[in-house]
Amino acid sequence: MNRSDEHQLLMQCLSLLEEKSTTLSPQSHASPTDRYTDPDRFAQELKAIHQRLPIAYLHSSELPEPHHFRTIDTHVGAVLFTRGEDGNVNAFHNVCRHRGAQVESRASGCAKAFSCPYHAWRYSAEGELISVPFEQTCFPDLNKSERGLVAIPCIEAYGFIWLCPEADSREAAEQQVAQHFEPVSADLSWLGLDQLHTFDQHRRRWRCNWKIVNEGGLETYHFKFAHKDSIGPYFLSNTCVTDQLGAHFRVVMPTEKLKEVTEASLADTRLRDITHIVYGLAPQTTFLVQKAHIDWIQMIPVCVDETDIIMTSLIPTPREELSAEEHAYWQRNLEISIATLDEDFELGQSIQAGLNSGANQSLTFGRNEGALAAYNRWVEDQLQAFNNG
Ligand code: FES
Ligand SMILES: [Fe+2]
Known part of the structure; x- marks a missing residue:
């Protein structure tokens, strides 16, 4: 205005x-x-x-620095929001790719990696699966690059972090937010x-x-x-x-x-x-x-x-x-x-x-x-x- x-x-x-x-x-x-x-x-x-439609769950100031995280129950389930090394915000289903336990239970904090409490599969702030205990003997066929946390497109705009579950990529989420809020x-x-x-x-x-x-x-x-x-x-x-x-x-x-x-x-x-x-x-x-x-x-x-x-x-x-x-x-x-x-x-x-x-x-x-x-x-x-x- x-x-x-x-x-x-x-x-x-x-x-x-x-x-x-x-x-x-x-x-x-x-x-x-x-x-x-x-x-x-x-x-x-x-x-x-x-x-x-895009929905805001966090104000940008709630993830002020890289490695800050928040967990929130949203309309698409439990979500782990992180700010990655590159400053970008990420959102993931807070669900382990092994047997589905909740990966992070704290409401907020600062962490470079997230370790599942059940069998300690470890994920980076960008959601990659970093390590699996006893991987070589117990999961010889596991392709870690395919077992990262499941991302939900989200973007930061107008001082808020918007979850866009229907978008299929960050670019699509950006487009959706731009279009939806264009009149305001x-x-x-x-x-x-x-x-x-x-x-x-x-x-x-x-x-x-x-x-x-x-x-x-x-x-x-x-x-x-x-x-x-x-x-x-x-x-x-x-x-x-x-x-x-x-x-x-x-x-x-x-x-x-x-x-x-x-x-x-x-x-x-x-x-x-x-x-x-x-x-x-x-x-x-x-x-x-x-x-x-x-x-x-x-x-x-x-x-x-x-x-x-x-x-x-x-x-x-x-x-x-x-x-x-x-x-x-x-x-x-x-x-x-x-x-x-x-x-x-x-x-x-x-x-x-x-x-x-x-x-x-x-x-x-x-x-x-x-x-x-x-x-x-x-x-x-x-x-x-x-x-x-
Ligand atoms: S359910 Fe997460 S490591 Fe097993
Ligand atoms: Fe009123």
């Missing part, structure tokens, strides 16, 4: 403020409730969307995500469908009600600029500070000073952009009515360089974000319980909730394209 795009968004916020309105779609929509309750449909969504590429560069550092992470499982969680970030209609005791008072009621950018959504949410902007101060006003911006990146990565930091929210579908949420705060300074005062500041910010998002997710659980009761055959999206309808249309399109082969 360049300064003129930022200016354009500021102007749109100011017009909405004057009109006391928000981005409106031409009409309201009905969303059938089986979108959120049907386990067969959920299984299809996983295949058509989550197992096909300028915005992601503008955010300077690769300059940030992880401060802390919070994980919790919620009893609601993954789409309900995503929908909650696409409107501000609920702010003054659902968040009345937290962030509600700081935001304009039912006012936001929403845009669909390819498969993704950007929601610019003005705070009360927008009212202080004058024609004279406009040129010096940064969008991030007077708004929060939600980027809902398909399928399960959300950025909540605030003045100086970003909350990265991963929404990992578990089953049709359960979703794991991982909230990671990304800040401008490495955690180990923070003063006690700065540490307390970011900790407070994180607690506010968690408390606010918990309000959303509690409501998500309440919606899911209502859906499961069968009281509604469909949910209603008003003209001010047009992004929710567009988002569900995108999901429907993915399912249709997948089913049409």
Whole structure:
């Protein structure tokens, strides 16, 4: 995003403020409730969307140097992420090629090689099988070059490490990420995500469908009600600029500070000073952009009515360089974000319980909730394209 795009968004916020309105779609929509309750449909969504598109599991700063590694349970099983000698990031199924034990059990660390705990087959950070105890007598026919850890294409872009299970090579993964994020590429560069550092992470499982969680970030209609005791008072009621950018959504949410902007101060006003911006990146990565930091929210579908949420705060300074005062500041910010998002997710659980009761055959999206309808249309399109082969 360049300064003129930022200016354009500021102007749109100011017009909405004057009109006391928000981005409106031409009409309201009905969303059938089986979108959120049907386990067969959920299984299809996983295949058509989550197992096909790039998904971020790590911020680049979590693998800062060659030989750093992380193990993560992902939607394609247990994965070992390493940064190789050459600085490139690798991802492997964390599964030994001998008899299938998990090779690395530590969550993170620094290692030049990984030794399976069962019979000590050893693998390099690039996944090659380096050594096998008693190889000559017990495995005379073993071709070690064919028994490296099984790689999953992954690439580093925009400050994150993206797993691309459907790509068949690193080049294909690069192409897929470039294509998928092309419509938000300028915005992601503008955010300077690769300059940030992880401060802390919070994980919790919620009893609601993954789409309900995503929908909650696409409107501000609920702010003054659902968040009345937290962030509600700081935001304009039912006012936001929403845009669909390819498969993704950007929601610019003005705070009360927008009212202080004058024609004279406009040129010096940064969008991030007077708004929060939600980027809902398909399928399960959300950025909540605030003045100086970003909350990265991963929404990992578990089953049709359960979703794991991982909230990671990304800040401008490495955690180990923070003063006690700065540490307390970011900790407070994180607690506010968690408390606010918990309000959303509690409501998500309440919606899911209502859906499961069968009281509604469909949910209603008003003209001010047009992004929710567009988002569900995108999901429907993915399912249709997948089913049409
Ligand atoms: S299962 Fe890994 S060395 Fe045997
Ligand atoms: Fe909310």
